[in-house]
Amino acid sequence: MKELSKSVVVTGDGINDVKSIQIADVGFAMGSGCSAAKEVSDIILIGDDFDATVTAIKWGRNIYHNVGRFLQFQITVNLSVLLTIAIGSPILAESPLSSV
Numbered sequence: 001m002k003e004l005s006k007s008v009v010v011t012g013d014g015i016n017d018v019k020s021i022q023i024a025d026v027g028f029a030m031g032s033g034c035s036a037a038k039e040v041s042d043i044i045l046i047g048d049d050f051d052a053t054v055t056a057i058k059w060g061r062n063i064y065h066n067v068g069r070f071l072q073f074q075i076t077v078n079l080s081v082l083l084t085i086a087i088g089s090p091i092l093a094e095s096p097l098s099s100v
Contacts, residue, residue: 012037
């Protein structure tokens with residue numbers, strides 16, 4: 001998968017998984033696994049509950065998308081306000097927007 005430029009995630013808990021965890025982009029080790037697997041992994045699952053990891057990834061993606069949407073909204077609003085002020089100020093001889 002790495003040769004195809006894909007992201008690779010590996011989960012393991014034993015000494016036989018250490019090399020795979022090292023090579024992967026993100027390595028998960030189970031909390032009850034051997035210390036070698038824990039040392040080379042990026043994330044250690046304390047409770048050995050892989051379903052919780054899937055849920056956390058879903059929440060993280062949701063937050064990431066919401067931040068992107070918020071930034072898109074803010075940029076659109078700010079550009080609209082700047083355009084309104086740039087066009088309205090010369091025509092009205094004062095700012096078309098006020099705090100009121």
